[in-house]
Amino acid sequence: MSQFCTRRRLSGAKPRVQNLVIQMKEFFDVKTIEQALEYTAHFVRMGTEHIPLTESAGRILAEDIRSDTDLPEFARSIMDGYAVNGASTFGASEGNPAYLEIIGTVAMGQLPDFSVGPGQAVRISTGGLLPRGADSVVMIEHTTAIDDNTIEVYRSVAPGQNMVAAGEDLKKGEQLLADGCKIRPQESGLLAALGKTRVKVYKVPRIGIISTGDEIVAVDACPGPGQIRDINTYTLAGLVRQTGAAAIPLGIVKDDYESLRAKCAEALEQYDMVIVSGGSSVGARDYTIDIIGALQDAQILFHGISISPGKPTILARVGQKAFWGLPGHVVSAMIVFSQIVTPFIEYISGSAGRDNDLFQLTARLGRNVASAQGRVDFVRVHLERRGDTLWAEPVLGKSGLISTMVKADGLIAIGMNTEGLEKGAAVQVIPL
Amino acid sequence: MSQFCTRRRLSGAKPRVQNLVIQMKEFFDVKTIEQALEYTAHFVRMGTEHIPLTESAGRILAEDIRSDTDLPEFARSIMDGYAVNGASTFGASEGNPAYLEIIGTVAMGQLPDFSVGPGQAVRISTGGLLPRGADSVVMIEHTTAIDDNTIEVYRSVAPGQNMVAAGEDLKKGEQLLADGCKIRPQESGLLAALGKTRVKVYKVPRIGIISTGDEIVAVDACPGPGQIRDINTYTLAGLVRQTGAAAIPLGIVKDDYESLRAKCAEALEQYDMVIVSGGSSVGARDYTIDIIGALQDAQILFHGISISPGKPTILARVGQKAFWGLPGHVVSAMIVFSQIVTPFIEYISGSAGRDNDLFQLTARLGRNVASAQGRVDFVRVHLERRGDTLWAEPVLGKSGLISTMVKADGLIAIGMNTEGLEKGAAVQVIPL
Structure with a gap:
């Protein structure tokens, strides 16, 4: 029995759609980042394929690799x-x-x-x-x-x-690479040394991206009053590609229940994961929750994460696929993506995960930053090295302002149990 | 007048090819890393092209971007x-x-x-x-x-x-992005906000990769005694792709002057940069220097860098293109690539360079490491977080062993003027 099945049972009989919708609209079922990330295990990993070694850079290995020979064979x-x-x-x-x-x-x-x-x-x-x-x-x-x-x-x-000496590089029978490792240039070299002309890797997930909102117009349109061009499709596609997955932009859908439902259903048929941005808040025009209720074999796993910006985030399981509702504000959507969605994509991509703990960048905070208790605040920072010290200078600005992300070199997280950090505090910087 | 022309004059009349060859074989014209990197300015940047915004992720912008409107236009x-x-x-x-x-x-x-x-x-x-x-x-x-x-x-x-407020995100006329910046997801979003459906970027350099050596066989071959499979083509292609450039593997050339000369001449015709690995040392079979002497409008800029491993590195200018001779040992070639070749590729790619100073990872050295004065020693390290401290544990092994690069998470550099570092010393880690 999968964890997922257990949870379904624990949460009782399936509510009628209408009840579910009302409940979800009235309060967020808010999770911490850690709780949200535990849901990765509800999803299945991609299938595997054999590809030429020449195309393996950056892919995730789907087999253990042992040496079938001593290398070198002779001194x-x-x-x-x-x-x-x-x-x-x-x-x-x-x-x-x-x-x-x-x-x-x-x-x-x-x-x-x-x-x-x-x-x-x-x-x-x-x-x-x-x-x-x-x-x-x-x-x-x-x-x-x-x-x-x-x-x-x-x-x-x-x-x-x-x-x-013979066997000084690789010893016959030694395990060299493990299923789930990312193929860096040196892993390509190792596979070449072993004569692996073809490599078994996980398939690349294809991720559909939908923007919603009556006010959103295409990039080639001239926005009327109150309209803005579709930014999220481009930022989210870029972030998807950074994970190694394929981004499939599916365009803009107006705030219309049936159009959005049909688009989402079609996207879930065709792609391995679907991301909708906009429409995940608690407002009157937010259809995402309603639509999940109307999809076959769909279950909302969480609605709301205790982070700021980015709280109104939805993760649902539809069949075996993940369906995300991200905030419409570009900064919020990007932060949720980098902190929550990326680990899910890496999981279904087969990645064993590189220990992010190892690659932490430390800086000193350039000014006092206030923060609310009970949530993790992500603050955009610009980095500056002055003398021997790397300073993280907060980039101020609301979460709808793309310019603030362009000015930022990274993010810092201010924990749930603090009221803020003082100037000079040591902070971990998440590069952007 | 370019710097390059000046240097030609300063270095006197063009030596006869035969003299040059003899001189270069007898001693390395060894440069420091800093001196080596100054030669970037001898090369021309790639031309530019207009591409759809959807394909712009990771490319280098070749124009300044100003806002032609307030964003938002209305509150x-x-x-x-x-x-x-x-x-x-x-x-x-x-x-x-x-x-x-x-x-x-x-x-x-x-x-x-x-x-x-x-x-x-x-x-x-x-x-x-x-x-x-x-x-x-x-x-x-x-x-x-x-x-x-x-x-x-x-x-x-x-x-x-x-x-x-109107103009709170972007102000009309404000310069937002500069020529030479790398297009991250947020820059794609900004360009979308401005309605830039097409973007002017630098063309991607195409880099030819040649392996030389009588002992090198193709990956699909079964190596005889004393033969090894071609590793460098795969590691170098991976490193080229990490810079955003296109890698064109050109196969293995035997240690034969005319074959190698013909292959190099052809590659220099077709590609924007050529990298040969193997054949750059001072041994009898090393034809790279001879071949450069035989090419039209060719000049050796340096032969030897004061780093270890990786000293026997050659950079030549052939016409306006860079021609590299990298060491045959895989670790040496990879280290030279990451420290020296990458900045050259980034330069011709149009990149203004992201300040690497900002993204330094600090760790403590896990054991004493001896080092020779007068050169920079690069030590492969494996990272381990124990408690609050990140430890860089040296991965020992000779520079021909691909397994050591697979075990490594990064490199540390031990400066020219030290005899080594003690356990516990603070070190900057260059991620691999």
């Missing part, structure tokens, strides 16, 4: 120079060089068929295989050829120096 | 409630509500043709235009409708509260 030189038995060079210095006999050359890409004894050296290039008897490489810079058969060595080398 | 409500003259509510409280007469409703998207006087209120939704006489909005939650014509108001509102 290799990592310098141009001479393969030797390190003991032959012990004590060598500029004033007291060691003299070694050159007995041959390692040809690139071939296993040498000779061995190196004490007092002997073999010419070797970077990447060449060490002959038997050699346990280290003297760099060419630390030698002088006396004649065709003899070198002077000015530095001693320890066994293992300037070479890579 | 708008940002709450559902009642537009009022704030003075009508002064002193209102739960125990002592203000009673206001409802004189009408603001229709969405229309300029109200009536005005609000003292003691009056007008129903308004989020986004509605304020009627004349109204300077604030009472939230619906702070009112009760007594009858169709009267509300009780429980909180006072100050002028400007719950509304956005």
Whole structure:
């Protein structure tokens, strides 16, 4: 039984739609950020597919990767120079060089068929295989050829120096990468080293984005009085793409119940997640809650998050898909997205999550900031380094002002149980 | 006169190719990181193009953006409630509500043709235009409708509260974005607000990537003794893509002067920058320097950077294009790329550069690390948060081992003038 099924049972029989609507309009069922994030587990992860390694950058691996070989398979030189038995060079210095006999050359890409004894050296290039008897490489810079058969060595080398032993990079059978890891350039390189021309990854979620509001007009329109151009489609599409998912802008829907219901139903059929911005508040024109009630197999998971800005946020499950109602104000919608929606997208994308705790940026707050108890306040900040100190300067302005997000380099969160922070307080900055 | 022309004159007559080659093979013309980065100015930025706003995410803006209008053009409500003259509510409280007469409703998207006087209120939704006489909005939650014509108001509102004044977001004529800025989601939103359906951006540089070495085989090949699969093409392509540029893998070229020369010449014809990995050291098989000498209008800008790993790095100018010779060892190549090549790609991409100083991650070093004076040592680190402290634990291993980059979360730099850092030292982490 999934957690989801348990919750359905606990919350009792399915309310009649009309009752649900009235209840939801009258009060927000407000969750903390932590409670909201627990709902990720109500959703299913994307399916998987095999793709060429060349297209794998940034994708989420959907298999564990073990090494099927030692890498390197044979000991290799990592310098141009001479393969030797390190003991032959012990004590060598500029004033007291060691003299070694050159007995041959390692040809690139071939296993040498000779061995190196004490007092002997073999010419070797970077990447060449060490002959038997050699346990280290003297760099060419630390030698002088006396004649065709003899070198002077000015530095001693320890066994293992300037070479890579068999299995020193990867050991056969070792687990190297785990299901859920994001493929960075180095993971691509590792997969290349293992000969994985195709990689099993999670499919990229396709996320439909709908803007609602009678006052919203398309970007190419000339807004009349009281109209504004559709900003949220662009900011939200950008944020979706930053998560690695595909953004599908679905245009603007007027504040009309049937138009919005039909658009949402269609989007939920076609895409893996749907985000509607606008229409999630408690006002008369806000149809999002009503529409969720009218959709098949739909359940509101929460309506309201105890954050500011961004409180009027709705998450519903429709079938197995997430349906979001985000605030219409651009700043609110962006903050909710970055703090709440992003982790959901990462979850369905298969990501095991990179520990965000590790990549925290610390700054000092540039001025006093008041905050209400009982909610987390997100404050836009502009960063400035003055001397050794990074200062986070609050960007003031209402949550409908896109200009404030353009001026901001990041966000700081002021916790639920504080009345604010004083100038100079240490704060964690979430980069924007 | 460009800096480049000046430098040519200062460095004297053009040396004969053969002399140049001999000189470069005998010693590195080693530069510091700072000196190396000054060469960016020797290259030309990409041309520009106009693209649809929907495709602009992550691109570099190639024009200054000013607002051609006040935004909003008219004062708008940002709450559902009642537009009022704030003075009508002064002193209102739960125990002592203000009673206001409802004189009408603001229709969405229309300029109200009536005005609000003292003691009056007008129903308004989020986004509605304020009627004349109204300077604030009472939230619906702070009112009760007594009858169709009267509300009780429980909180006072100050002028400007719950509304956005004309021009409060953007002022007509104000410069909002500058040439060279990267288009984040919020910049897309701003451009949408201004009705910019098409945006002038710098073209994306196309960067050719060549691997060299007799020992390198394709990923789909089964390596023989002493052979390894081509890792660098994949790691470098991933790093190129992280800069926003397009990576064009051009395959593996054997250590053969004419093959490599022909491949490089062809790549320089077709792409905006070319990166060769392998073949940049001082060994016998390293043709990169020779090949640069043989190319038309080519000049070696430096050969060697005082960093470790990554010293044997070559930058040449061929015509107006940058030609890089990176070390063959994967860790060295990746470190040089992230520290040196990335800023060059960002420069030709038109980026004004985001101040990296602002986004520094600080940690404490988990163990003593020795370092040589006279060069910057880059140490791979794994991050671990223990209690309140972020620890950077060095990942040990030679510079040919891809596994060490997979284990690493970042790099730390140990400066030229130190012999190392002690456990517990504060270090800046460059995320990987």
